[in-house]
Amino acid sequence: METTGPKGGGLADDRHLLGRTSTAERVADILRTRIAEGYFPPGERLSEEAIGKALGVSRNTLxxxxxxxxxxxLLVHELNRGVFVRVLAVQDVDDIYRTRHLVERAVVQGLGEPPYPLEGLAAAVEVGEDSAGxxxxxxxxxxxIHFxxxxxxxxxxxxxxxxxxSVLAELRLAFHVVADxxxxxxxxxVRNREILDALRRGEPTEAERLLADYLDDSRARLVEAYALAVPGGARDGASGPGA
Incomplete structure (x- = not known):
C-alpha cells in the first residue's frame, strides 16, 4: 500500500504527532484525520505493515x-480479509443527519444571551468562500465541516x-465517493453566512430555523448524490461500493 498522500505528504510525515509516547489514541487521531481528508478512501484496505512502518508503531498499538x-x-474488519475504510449505506447517511438535527439544533436552541463567541464560525465561513473563489x-x-x-x-x-x-468524520466517508x-x-x-449573521444579530431562533432547513436540504441532496455514486447502496459495514 502506498504511504504517500495525493498531495505528496507521506504518512511518515505524521510521526512527529505521536510525541515521545506512542499511544493507540494518538495513532487513531492521525488515521481519523487522514480518513476524513480522503487520504484513505472508502473501501481501501489498510495495511498494518505499511502504516506501522510509516508511523513507527508496534502492530499491537496499531x-x-x-x-x-x-x-x-470509520473502519470495518472483515474476517480473513483485513481492515477496510467503511463504505456507508444510504441508511447510514440518513441516520447521520438525524443525529445532526438532534445535536446541532439543540446547541443553537440552548444558547444563552448574546453576544456569542463567533470567531471560529466566522473564520470557517471566510475559508469556505476563499476556497470557492x-x-x-x-x-x-x-x-x-469546520463550520x-x-x-x-x-x-x-x-x-x-x-x-x-466522530459523526462529521463519518459523514465525510459519503463525501469522498460523490463526484461533483x-x-x-x-x-x-451562502447559508453558512446567513446562520452566522443571525447569531451576530443575537437571533438564535432564526439561526435554528435556518439550520433546520439547511440540514433537511443537505440530507436530501447528499442522499440523492450518494445513491447514484453507490448504486443500490452498500450493505451496512461493507468494505466496497456495491459489495
Whole structure:
C-alpha cells in the first residue's frame, strides 16, 4: 500500500504527532484525520505493515487504533480479509443527519444571551468562500465541516465536541465517493453566512430555523448524490461500493 498522500505528504510525515509516547489514541487521531481528508478512501484496505512502518508503531498499538476507529464506524474488519475504510449505506447517511438535527439544533436552541463567541464560525465561513473563489471544492467541503464543528463548540461541551467529531468524520466517508463536490457544497456557503449573521444579530431562533432547513436540504441532496455514486447502496459495514 502506498504511504504517500495525493498531495505528496507521506504518512511518515505524521510521526512527529505521536510525541515521545506512542499511544493507540494518538495513532487513531492521525488515521481519523487522514480518513476524513480522503487520504484513505472508502473501501481501501489498510495495511498494518505499511502504516506501522510509516508511523513507527508496534502492530499491537496499531491494532488497538483500528479497534477504536471500528467502534467509531470509520473502519470495518472483515474476517480473513483485513481492515477496510467503511463504505456507508444510504441508511447510514440518513441516520447521520438525524443525529445532526438532534445535536446541532439543540446547541443553537440552548444558547444563552448574546453576544456569542463567533470567531471560529466566522473564520470557517471566510475559508469556505476563499476556497470557492479558488475553485477548491474539497477545501469548501472541509470549511463546511469546520463550520458545523465550530457551531457545536458554542455549547462549550467536550463530550458534544467529541460526538460531533466522530459523526462529521463519518459523514465525510459519503463525501469522498460523490463526484461533483461543487454541486454538493457550494450552495451552502451562502447559508453558512446567513446562520452566522443571525447569531451576530443575537437571533438564535432564526439561526435554528435556518439550520433546520439547511440540514433537511443537505440530507436530501447528499442522499440523492450518494445513491447514484453507490448504486443500490452498500450493505451496512461493507468494505466496497456495491459489495
Amino acid at each position: 491494532r488497538e487504533a483500528f479497534r477504536l476507529l471500528t467502534h467509531e464506524r 479558488d475553485r477548491d471544492w474539497r477545501g469548501v467541503s472541509t470549511a463546511n 458545523h464543528r465550530e457551531l457545536v463548540a458554542l455549547a462549550g461541551s467536550p463530550r458534544t465536541d467529541e460526538l460531533m467529531r 463536490l461543487r454541486a454538493l457544497h457550494q450552495p451552502y456557503l
